[in-house]
Every structure is written in structure tokens, then in C-alpha cells.
Amino acid sequence: MFPIKPITREGVAAALQKAERYRLINDPSAAESICLDVLAVDPSNQQGLVDLILSISDQFMSGPAVQYARASELLPRLTDEYKRTYYAGILCERRARAHRALGVAGSAEMAYEWIRRAMEHYEAAERMRPKGNDEAILRWNTCVRILERDRQLKAPVEREYEPSFE
Numbered sequence: 001m002f003p004i005k006p007i008t009r010e011g012v013a014a015a016l017q018k019a020e021r022y023r024l025i026n027d028p029s030a031a032e033s034i035c036l037d038v039l040a041v042d043p044s045n046q047q048g049l050v051d052l053i054l055s056i057s058d059q060f061m062s063g064p065a066v067q068y069a070r071a072s073e074l075l076p077r078l079t080d081e082y083k084r085t086y087y088a089g090i091l092c093e094r095r096a097r098a099h100r101a102l103g104v105a106g107s108a109e110m111a112y113e114w115i116r117r118a119m120e121h122y123e124a125a126e127r128m129r130p131k132g133n134d135e136a137i138l139r140w141n142t143c144v145r146i147l148e149r150d151r152q153l154k155a156p157v158e159r160e161y162e163p164s165f166e
Contacts, residue, residue, distance in 0.1 A: 007037045012045065019051045028058035049077050053087055060098035068095050082128045086136055089121030093143060100150070109156040112147070116155075119143045 007015055015038050022031035035052035038045055056071040071091050078084045096114030099107045122143070125136035147153055 004037075004040070006041055009041055012038050012042055012048070016045075016047055016051060019048075019055065023051070023055060023058060026058075028055045031055040031058070044077070044079070046079060046083075049074055050083070050087065053091070057091055057094045060094050061101060064095045064098040064102075082125055082130065082133075085121055085128065086125040086139075089118045089125060089136070089139060092118035092121060093139065096146075100153070106156075108150075108152040109154065112153040112155055115143050115146060115153065 015034050019031040019034040019038070022028070022034065032052060032055040035048050035055055038048035039052065042048065053071045053074050056067050056074075060067045068091060072088070075084050075088055075091075078087065092114050096111040096118060099114060100111040119140055122136045122140040126140065129136055
């Protein structure tokens with residue numbers, strides 16, 4: 001096919017600004033591509049990793065399980081434990097929203113489970129957050145309000161299996 005052309009190290013900051021703009025105009029695949037270019041020349045660029053994680057999660061509607069796996073594979077590359085934990089919560093919350101929006105059978109229960117996972121990550125992030133950083137609390141509160149507003153989001157009911165003898 002065609003070769004990928006590398007960007008320069010000097011262009012990384014401007015590229016990251018462009019990636020953010022593409023996310024803002026709802027073009028996450030373009031933002032993802034830019035982040036991949038940044039990480040090709042600076043593999044440990046933390047902002048590039050965060051933007052890539054968010055760009056992939058912006059695409060959860062095209063396949064929550066596959067996109068979630070792609071994004072969560074990047075979390076260990078974040079060097080800050082707080083950020084790893086916080087963004088793990090973001091991924092769970094966004095996966096919950098994607099399941100809920102899909103509206104297929106069982107999606108409300110799946111969304112509930114993913115919201116609860118997000119809340120667990122946010123609680124853990126809150127305990128290690130930098131002073132003055134309340135973003136994990138804000139996300140926790142958002143999850144609580146989602147559960148309060150959408151009464152269909154409930155824990156799955158355990159049912160005993162009864163084999164059919166027909």
C-alpha cells in the first residue's frame with residue numbers, strides 16, 4: 001500500500017492540539033490517527049496516550065467490546081497510577097453509555113455493571129488524587145446521577161437455571 005510518513009518531534013505539540021480539535025468536532029478516527037503519529041515519534045508521550053485512549057473510547061458505538069479492549073491495552077503505558085485508574089473509570093463509563101445507547105436485550109443490565117465498575121475506579125482514583133483535583137469525584141457524581149435518572153439501569157437479577165424437560 002502506501003507508507004506512513006513520520007511527523008517531526010518539533011511538530012508533536014501542534015499535532016496534539018489538532019487531535020484535540022478533531023475530538024471536539026466529533027471526528028475521533030482522525031484524532032486517533034494523529035495520536036498514533038505522535039506516539040510513533042514519541043512512544044512515551046503521556047498526553048498522546050491519553051488522547052489516543054479517549055479517541056478510541058469516542059468510537060465505542062462502533063463496537064464497545066473491541067474498542068474497549070483496544071483502549072484498555074494502552075492504560076499500562078500511562079506512568080501515573082492516578083491517571084491509569086481514572087482513565088480506566090472513563091473507559092468503563094463510556095462503555096456503559098454505549099451499551100445503553102445500543103438498546104439491545106440485556107443492555108440496561110450490562111450498562112449498570114459497567115457504571116458500577118467505573119464508580120469503583122473513580123473511588124480508587126479519588127483516594128490517590130492530587131491535591132485540588134476533583135475530577136474523579138465529578139465523574140462519580142455523574143455516574144450516580146445516571147443511575148438515578150435511568151431507572152432501567154439495575155443490577156442483573158440472578159435466576160436459577162431450570163432445565164426444560166420438554
